[in-house]
Amino acid sequence: MRVLAKAFAGFLMLAAVATAADAKTLRINVTGDPAMLDPITYSELVAGRVLRNVYEGFTDFTPDGKIVNVLAESWTALPGEHGFRFNLRKNVKFHSGRAFTAKDVKYTLEQLAAPDTKAGIGAGYVARIVGIEDVKGGKTKDLSGVKIVDDHTIEIRFTKPDVLFPIYPIWFMDSGIVADKGADWVRTVSAGTGPFKFKEWRRGAFVEIDANKDYWGNKAKIDAVRFLVIPNGDTALAQYEAGELDVLDVQESTIRRVMRDASKEKERQVVPRAQSRFLAMNPLVYAPFKDKRVREAISLTINRDGMIRGFYDNAAFQLHGITTPGVAGYFNDLPKPKYDPEAAKKLLADAGFPGGRGLPPIDISSTAVFKDELTYYANELNRTLGMQVNVNVVERATFIRAMNAGEVAFFPWGWTSGYPDAMYYLEQMWHSKSPYNRGRWFNAKYDALIDEATATVDDAKRFQLYRQAEMVYIDDVGAAPLPMVAAIALVKPNVTNARATPFGFDRFVFAEIK
């Protein structure tokens, strides 16, 4: 009898193992632990990868950059004022089971402004709401620019026009969560409305999210997603090859191996990244950069096709100006930057520096990731133009501080967009008032066009303004556009709809495992 019981117990255990294996868990790599898992302090990439599946905002976007309504059913501009009235989706429930209402929208916006929350990226998106300064300064907790009309209608007013507000990735959270689970709620639960909910975070190992059975929309076709923390790119690739990962986010160190491996062609996805790359020339630090001819000569010296082949094994895209493919307001018919060493030499001579004579020596600087590129530019500029360029590799945080302070003369860099509209690049990178205008290129015409665009609600009209502004930048060589490195993913043949997009992976609610 005891033997039978034992055998039965053993059978049960086997059955349990079998069910666990049947549960469809999508396994994907991330390069590190998320620094946080709540939508208020959220400020880095890995956290974004996870949270995008757990929390939702007014809208979301498809892999090709189209905006879709999520928690907002519709919205209208407030007549005669800067602001919007949003009609919220009904019958939406948080992971706690509570209903999603206008109160939660207001609560989230207030949390993003509260002085004690260390708010992350989202804080920038609420900066123009009326009354934000009073909440930030601790004078009040009530955000006066947000008015709850009824449970499913809310009005938001701004001090300045902010036509893109509906597409900002502001993720709404459950206003009752702190009362329910305490200030430490994020350790045990998630407070969103998304198709997945938080299950477990084993630091250094993985973060797992489970399908939300009560999701308001089309439910996930898989049971869970496990984000495995794998800092080393080669280890991640080996794990994918051994079948321990279903989806591989290919890291820089293994791009060559992945691109050259013909057997992986069917599993490979190569998409542009929402990252604008440029070689900045700061005229306030290095006087010769004030002359457009010098800037143009430098741009003409860069062999971008050669770089794409040689550096990136064709896994890169050539940018025409500032904007990147897959982002609204991108035009693919803008003139491409040219490679013409002879014309470059002539321009530099015209500017008064024939053969580089008379140009003071200059450092080309960046972080260690750009090391090879820096050497290439320095060599090429010296060989073609006779410029004396020294390579200078700087520690990342120190370098970002120096760039923000406008202290760096000559550097390649990239700027990653936070939402799929070209405004992010156009305003933040090159408007003279932006704190992130690190190259300090300044053009009054460009500024005026962008200012006009920020107040233009109509998409088509706004995109035309973007186009004109980008042409001003191209004509004036605000910086030399550089090739943008593609995002590369490998996806196992039995997995469908796990799509790489310019903004990381598409939401895994669509993914299927056969």
Added chain:
Amino acid sequence: MLRFVAWRLAGLVPVLGIVLVATFLATYALPGDPVLVMLSDHSSNVEMANRLRAEYGLDQPLWKQFFNYIAGVVVGDFGMSYRYVRIPVVEVLSDGIKISPILALAALAAAAAIGIGAGILAAIKRNSGVDTAIILILVAGLSIPNFAFATFFVYIFSIKMGALPVAGWGRIDQAILPVAILAIPSAAYIARLTRTFMLEVLGQDYIRTARAKGLAERVVIARHALRNILVPLLTSMGIIFGGLISGTFVVETIFNIPGLGRLAIDSVFARDYPVAMAIVMLFTAFFVLINLAVDVAYAIIDPRIRQRMGVK
């Protein structure tokens, strides 16, 4: 014996104190302001930077930061992690601390078992084919770096044969490759030591006596020869364990094991100094404790040392 252990434990305090001061000053001298790393692209936001600086006490003078840190460490509070928002260092370490010592100890056990066995075998079969083969393997084990072994083994056992997982931690099969890779150089080293010590001991008079009185060779080796080489072997075990602890840095990175070694490397890159400093302290403590364990083991094995220590 207890007095001896207590005395040695007390000696741990100044050692940790010196390490504490040294790591504190070293992290302070490193380039890269942790607040700027936390803010990254937003480092031009002076308001945010000041708020963070105040929150972590980084706006205070160096001596004050130091005393605050010491005061915390004394009561077991290593502060808050810079990288993980609102998570104390102690909690960040809580998983890794269960992994790295186990990994190092498992490797030590494996290395000792294989190393001593191979060493004795080589010594007994001196100048035979077996001896030469063992020496050849030893040279390979000592001179090929462990990341090369790791790549090769992963390719063979995981990718080609699919027998073992590539990476991870938590199941027994996930531990086999990392422990093996970590143990290889130490096993080779122990084997070489054992062979040398063994050959020396086997030439001694008392071994001849033991053989002369008709003892079986097995007994001669196990009871008379091995017992006598254990003390010098144990001495090297302490040093070997130190090497294994630092070896976990490499092995944990290759096999993606969420232990202290990988965490230390990640923390340094992320400028998460409180975590990095706590790990240095922990590793120092492990090192001192294992040496203490070695000294205690001497006393157990060798009655002469026991007597010298004044233990009955």
